[in-house]
Amino acid sequence: MSDSSGTDDPEPLEPGPAGPLFVPVRPGPAGCPTGWTARFFRTPLGDRTAVGFTSAHRLAATLGDGQSWIRLSEPALRALGMPLGVTALTVDPQLTAQAPGRADAPAAGARRRSPYPRSGTTAATRCGR
Numbered sequence: 001m002s003d004s005s006g007t008d009d010p011e012p013l014e015p016g017p018a019g020p021l022f023v024p025v026r027p028g029p030a031g032c033p034t035g036w037t038a039r040f041f042r043t044p045l046g047d048r049t050a051v052g053f054t055s056a057h058r059l060a061a062t063l064g065d066g067q068s069w070i071r072l073s074e075p076a077l078r079a080l081g082m083p084l085g086v087t088a089l090t091v092d093p094q095l096t097a098q099a100p101g102r103a104d105a106p107a108a109g110a111r112r113r114s115p116y117p118r119s120g121t122t123a124a125t126r127c128g129r
Contacts, residue, residue, distance in 0.1 A: 021052030021091065022059045022069045023077055036070060038080050041090070049088040050081045058092055 028035035041051050052072070053059040059069055072080075078089060 019054070020071045020073055021054065021077060022056050023050075023052050023072045024059060024063055025068050025070050036068070038070075038072075038077065040081060040084065040086050041093075043088065043090070047088060048081075048084070048086045049090045050077050050086055051090050051093060052077055053092055062093060 024039040025036040026039055028037040038050065040048050043049050052074070053062070053069075056069065059067060074089065078087075081087065081089075
């Protein structure tokens with residue numbers, strides 16, 4: 001005979017709240033290092049989504065070693081997206097795509113010289129990272 005207490009077990013595939021996430025950021029409008037802004041991305045269908053990673057290693061593997069990040073809880077990340085209408089949260093995305101090129105960009109494989117000298121200083125290093 002089985003004991004049925006009347007309580008429902010949670011659905012095993014139903015996502016639970018994530019722990020503190022590694023959230024990609026960029027320098028905010030106040031400049032760096034005084035303010036950071038969470039980066040929001042788009043799903044393959046074009047909807048905006050907040051993105052968080054469960055480890056710094058996973059973030060670096062997807063977005064590169066130079067990507068700045070902060071630690072946020074899932075509710076805090078969702079709260080940042082709400083005023084912007086971002087309700088989706090993607091944890092540990094595996095695939096990323098390059099941003100679409102501009103209409104005046106050279107054709108694939110063509111090289112165009114930049115009018116600016118090359119420099120080893122990037123925005124991330126200027127911000128002390």
